[in-house]
Amino acid sequence: MSNPNHHVPxxxxxxxxxxLRALTQLSSEGRRVTSSxxxxxxxxxxxxxxxxxxxxxxxxxxxxxxYEIEFLEKSLREILQVHHVWEMALVGAGDLGHALANYDxxxxxxxxxxxxxxxxxxxxxxxxxxxxxQPIEEMRQMLRAQHIHVAIxxxxxxxxxxxxxxxxxxxxxxxxxxxxTTLSVPPRVKVYHIDPVAGLQSMTYYL
Amino acid sequence: MSNPNHHVPxxxxxxxxxxLRALTQLSSEGRRVTSSxxxxxxxxxxxxxxxxxxxxxxxxxxxxxxYEIEFLEKSLREILQVHHVWEMALVGAGDLGHALANYDxxxxxxxxxxxxxxxxxxxxxxxxxxxxxQPIEEMRQMLRAQHIHVAIxxxxxxxxxxxxxxxxxxxxxxxxxxxxTTLSVPPRVKVYHIDPVAGLQSMTYYL
DNA sequence: CCATGTGAATACATTCACAGCA
DNA sequence: TGCTGTGAATGTATTCACATGG
Numbered sequence: 001m002s003n004p005n006h007h008v009p010x011x012x013x014x015x016x017x018x019x020l021r022a023l024t025q026l027s028s029e030g031r032r033v034t035s036s037x038x039x040x041x042x043x044x045x046x047x048x049x050x051x052x053x054x055x056x057x058x059x060x061x062x063x064x065x066x067y068e069i070e071f072l073e074k075s076l077r078e079i080l081q082v083h084h085v086w087e088m089a090l091v092g093a094g095d096l097g098h099a100l101a102n103y104d105x106x107x108x109x110x111x112x113x114x115x116x117x118x119x120x121x122x123x124x125x126x127x128x129x130x131x132x133x134q135p136i137e138e139m140r141q142m143l144r145a146q147h148i149h150v151a152i153x154x155x156x157x158x159x160x161x162x163x164x165x166x167x168x169x170x171x172x173x174x175x176x177x178x179x180x181t182t183l184s185v186p187p188r189v190k191v192y193h194i195d196p197v198a199g200l201q202s203m204t205y206y207l
Numbered sequence: 208m209s210n211p212n213h214h215v216p217x218x219x220x221x222x223x224x225x226x227l228r229a230l231t232q233l234s235s236e237g238r239r240v241t242s243s244x245x246x247x248x249x250x251x252x253x254x255x256x257x258x259x260x261x262x263x264x265x266x267x268x269x270x271x272x273x274y275e276i277e278f279l280e281k282s283l284r285e286i287l288q289v290h291h292v293w294e295m296a297l298v299g300a301g302d303l304g305h306a307l308a309n310y311d312x313x314x315x316x317x318x319x320x321x322x323x324x325x326x327x328x329x330x331x332x333x334x335x336x337x338x339x340x341q342p343i344e345e346m347r348q349m350l351r352a353q354h355i356h357v358a359i360x361x362x363x364x365x366x367x368x369x370x371x372x373x374x375x376x377x378x379x380x381x382x383x384x385x386x387x388t389t390l391s392v393p394p395r396v397k398v399y400h401i402d403p404v405a406g407l408q409s410m411t412y413y414l
Numbered sequence: 415c416c417a418t419g420t421g422a423a424t425a426c427a428t429t430c431a432c433a434g435c436a
Numbered sequence: 437t438g439c440t441g442t443g444a445a446t447g448t449a450t451t452c453a454c455a456t457g458g
């Protein structure tokens with residue numbers, strides 16, 4: 001199947017960033033060509049799965065040879081739309097917000113923090129990394145003015161839903177949610193939830 | 208199926224922490240009883256799925272009534288083995304490590320940081336939250352001495368694999384990995400990987 | 415000959431729909 | 437009656453295995 005106009009399962013989309021990450025690592029090691037077999041070993045998915053996943057989007061490999069790393073990397077970046085950089089709003093200037101503001105891994109992978117917001121008057125106007133913390137009251141209009149469509153929620157659980165509502169009002173369509181609570185948003189808005197404790201709990205089951 | 212000695216799919220285990228989180232929220236609101244329907248609305252899974260997931264472990268509800276929240280909460284905590292608190296090692300005293308050290312959401316959900324390690328001589332001996340940063344050279348024996356089986360990796364990608372190797376040597380069997388790289392560990396060791404950028408990339412696909 | 419790309423087969427997960435019981 | 441618990445039915449995902457072509 002090489003018709004890109006076909007429905008691609010969400011679970012496949014979720015693996016593409018991992019393929020991309022592995023390819024970037026390989027190319028940083030100076031490698032030029034790889035195979036579904038090698039990626040399989042690095043990532044822990046079967047080689048057949050990798051080939052099938054890629055086949056949803058076209059034919060990227062050469063039979064008998066494998067995949068040209070740079071080409072596949074570029075293709076995946078375009079598929080995931082991270083060939084250009086997305087400006088993000090970061091909401092929450094606590095410890096987590098601070099760590100995210102200082103994280104240097106965003107830009108190379110397609111994201112950049114454009115503004116930081118918080119509700120606490122004590123924090124507004126202070127510097128966090130290279131940004132000055134903005135009042136959340138101004139968030140909606142700034143999102144609109146700067147055409148920001150991606151945001152990170154790093155506020156306590158109790159505040160997360162109202163922040164999400166504001167983000168949606170401001171035109172945000174992708175939310176990375178660090179608050180340990182389920183958000184309700186319109187269907188056009190995507191939410192990716194990060195809950196480290198849930199991850200830990202699902203491991204202790206096996207201990 | 209009410210025989211607990213049956214194989215439970217990993218995907219089911221992964222949802223239990225979310226059920227638990229929702230139940231804790233409900234009970235903190237003073238609620239005593241809930242239903243698969245209500246949990247379904249709060250969490251976005253179908254009610255049939257919630258009932259079937261729970262049925263792997265026994266019968267927790269009353270027909271015609273629903274689930275007694277406190278009882279189901281307690282049962283899930285026991286299934287996930289978070290009815291007692293796990294001591295954790297945190298490796299990496301950077302910004303992320305700092306945020307994790309100050310995070311107050313671990314303890315109520317079954318985890319506590321017991322020690323923080325770093326390789327940077329500048330950081331060793333300094334205070335981070337309530338902990339003094341320990342040299343990574345001493346990590347292995349401290350893990351053994353304190354019977355620590357759970358750890359968090361919050362170091363740069365380049366250092367993550369060697370940290371993981373040390374953790375495994377020290378007897379750790381569950382690793383929460385924040386480094387953007389795949390770890391290779393023996394099969395008895397569980398790894399839960401957190402990659403916020405991968406989450407963002409899987410959302411921008413849809414924008 | 416080697417590794418891709420892919421239909422077909424298998425395995426797994428979710429939903430349906432209803433019997434059974436408070 | 438109302439909601440659980442669960443076999444059966446359906447729907448999805450993964451793996452198999454091989455034709456294809458560099």
